[in-house]
C-alpha cells in the first residue's frame with residue numbers, strides 16, 4: 325500500500341507497531357532486537373516511560389509557539405549543551421543536515437565579516453557524510469549522492485590522517501571552514517586518528533579557518549563522552565548535533581564557540597519549527613537521563629561489553645577484518661559477504677545496517693542491557709558461523725574450472 329510514497333528508500337517489508345527499550349515488535353507479533361536505534365536516534369530506546377510522560381504532558385500544554393516567543397525549554401537545553409560541550413551558544417534546527425546548513429552560513433558570514441569575501445569554499449574529509457540538503461550535500465564526499473544535483477557549493481576533500489595534505493589544502497584553497505566527523509559513521513564507522521584531529525585544530529586556528537565538528541552521528545554521548553572529539557581533547561569552533569538529542573523527535577543543534585557567537589544576527593537565519601517546546605522538552609529528558617540518570621556511564625559499560633564480545637568474535641572468525649568505533653557506535657568490517665551477513669542478521673531478528681559497503685554498523689540504544697548485548701553477540705556469532713562454513717563448503721572456483 326505504499327504506491328503514493330515517493331521511492332527514496334528501500335524499506336524492509338515488515339510493519340513495525342511498537343517497542344520497548346532495545347526491542348521492537350512487528351505486526352505479526354515477532355520481537356526484534358534493535359542494534360540500530362533508528363540510525364543512532366533512539367538513545368532512550370522505545371517507549372521510555374519518562375520520555376513518553378514528558379511528551380504527553382507537553383502535548384497537553386503547548387506543542388508549538390514559533391521562535392518569536394520564549395518558553396522555558398529552549399533556554400535550558402542550550403544552557404546544558406553549552407556546559408557539556410564547552411561551547412557558548414546554540415542555533416536550533418530540525419535535523420543534522422539543517423544544523424550543518426547553519427554552520428555553513430555562519431562560516432561564510434564570519435569570513436565575509438573579516439573582510440575575506442573570497443573565502444567562500446569548504447574543505448571536508450574523504451568519506452565525509454554531512455547530509456542531503458544542497459549545502460550539506462556539497463560537503464558529502466560520495467559522488468553518487470552529489471552528482472545528480474549539481475552545481476553545489478564549492479568543496480574539496482582531503483584524506484583523513486594526512487596532515488601534510490590538510491595543511492597544503494588550507495593554505496592553497498583558503499576555505500571558509502573545515503568540516504570533520506571525529507568518527508565517520510556513513511563511511512563505515514571509520515575512526516579519524518586523534519593526532520589528525522588535533523593537527524586540524526592547530527591548522528584551522530593558524531589559518532583562521534572555522535573548524536566544524538559534525539557530531540550528528542557520534543556525538544551526544546554515544547562514544548562515552550558527550551562529544552566524540554573529546555577523545556582527541558579538541559574543542560571545535562562549531563559542533564553540530566542531531567539524531568539522539570531529542571530521543572526521537574526531530575531536533576538539530578549548531579553549537580558555536582564564543583568568538584563566533586555574534587556572527588549570526590536577527591534575520592540572518594531561522595526555522596519555523598526548530599527548538600519548539602515539544603522537541604526541547606524531550607531533549608531535556610534525554611540530557612537529564614544522560615547526566616543525572618547515569619546513561620553516559622552506561623554507554624561506557626555497555627560499549628566495553630560490546631567491544632570485548634566483538635574482539636572475541638574477531639579471534640574466532642577471520643572473516644572479521646577490522647573492528648571500528650567505540651562505545652555504542654561500532655563497526656564490524658568483513659573481508660567479504662557483509663551484505664549477506666547483514667541480511668542474515670535481520671532474518672535472525674537482529675536489526676543492524678551496513679555502511680561503507682563492507683561494514684556492519686551497530687548503534688544500539690543507550691538503554692540496552694548487558695543481556696541484550698550478549699544476545700546480539702550470539703546472533704552475530706551464528707550469522708558469522710553460517711557465512712564462514714558456507715564459504716568453506718563452496719566449491720573452489722579454480723578447482724571447478726580445472
Ligand SMILES: Cc1ncc(COP(=O)(O)O)c(C=O)c1O
Nearest residue numbers: 419420421453454455538540541
Ligand atoms: C555525520 C552526519 N551528519 C549529518 C547527517 C544528516 O543528518 P539528518 O539525516 O538528520 O539530516 C548524518 C545522517 O546520517 C550524519 O551521519
